[in-house]
Amino acid sequence: MGGVTEATRTTGGATGPVVDVAAAAGRIAENVGRVVQGKDPVVRLALVTLLAEGHLLVEDVPGVGKTTLAKALAASIDATVRRIQFTPDLLPSDVTGVAVYDQESREFEFKPGAIFANVVVADEINRASPKTQSALLECMEERQVTVDGVSYELARPFLVMATQNPLEMEGTYPLPEAQRDRFTTRVSMGYPDQDAELAMLDDRATTDPLAGLHPVADAASVSDLIAAVGRLHVSEAVRRYVVDLVGSTRRSPHLRLGASPRAGLQLLRAARASAALAGRDMVLPDDVKELAGPVLAHRLLMAPAAAGGGRTAEHVVAELVATLPVPRGR
Structure with missing residues (x-):
């Protein structure tokens, strides 16, 4: 049997395109x-x-x-x-x-x-x-x-x-x-x-670091x-989790504008990219949870009562992620 490369060890056994992306x-x-x-x-x-x-x-x-x-x-x-x-x-x-x-x-x-x-x-x-x-x-x-x-x-x-x-x-x-x-x-x-x-x-103090930056x-x-x-592979359970999470923003009493279908598409694309950066060839629910705030929060509009109480869109997304059931398995 052939030896295991360093790239394979650091990416949890993944090979091929995923290793190329991570590297x-x-x-x-x-x-x-x-x-x-x-x-x-x-x-x-x-x-x-x-x-x-x-x-x-x-x-x-x-x-x-x-x-x-x-x-x-x-x-x-x-x-x-x-x-x-x-x-x-x-x-x-x-x-x-x-x-x-x-x-x-x-x-x-x-x-x-x-x-x-x-x-x-x-x-x-x-x-x-x-x-x-x-x-x-x-x-x-x-x-x-x-x-x-x-x-x-x-x-x-x-x-x-x-x-x-x-x-x-x-x-x-x-x-x-x-x-x-x-x-x-x-x-x-x-x-x-x-x-x-x-x-x-x-x-x-004397130089601009950008001047010495070369393309890689x-x-x-x-x-x-x-x-x-x-x-990258995305299971049906993870896809449903994305849809449920995006849909929950539209039902939240703290929001007067929830996330659009475009938000769900981009959340899934970002989750794929996050999985690839981690060296995995499949998307996990944790990838979606990690990116829910950066992808969804800026698209939401707070209800006046919630905004007046000091609640932010980031808080609402974090609460929805914490309460929504996470799919098990792959």
Whole structure:
């Protein structure tokens, strides 16, 4: 009998595509961790979103590394990257592109906007008007842009990493429900611990760590990883658990808007990605439970009475996860 490889030992006996996903994701996480220090759970959630072919919303106060996380992940993948600084005067055509009349050919020529890239960093997305924010709706859901009745396919993989400041900050607009529902996950950076902040003061005194970051994957390999994640086995019991969990948000008296069917689809995709990162070739209920908050909470609207009592959407999701029966077996 052949020997057991190190990759097989560290992934609980899994072989093939799952090992490839875990190894490649490990390289990306290590690369990002060189810049975003002390935030391993946040980096892991970003990778889950990438492998689920979703979109990530990073929300927190200014200065805690939201844009740095987005830039570090983008720099770790050898793919087309565009950064859009959202401002109140940003126009939808700046994002999607515009048809320009060419006097020589006497025809309209499409000039692609900043959205035409594999990784799009939408910085401070809630500083743009709702009209400009809505320009991302078709892009994020259908991976295409329609201008003057003509549709243009976007590159694959396609990931939008948006950052936003809390709504109480001056000069911000709340994201509409349809926009929030298109983000697969939401994460809060939080302040670094004392050791990480001290290391940051030393590392960034004279240099920018982002400048020395080199890609450890490319667009084609990421597409292969996404395809491998999509083939992971999910039992009927786990699928029913996802449906029951999403449905419970619609019946909760603490919520006036529960999770959509899109939320269930994205929760299952994220659970597949989480299982692959753990080196497993099947999804467990624990994968769903772990991601329920980051995937569902930002889509929910609190009932006035519950919000007035200090309860948050994260609290409601945690309570639903704690009370919903977990399926047994595989």
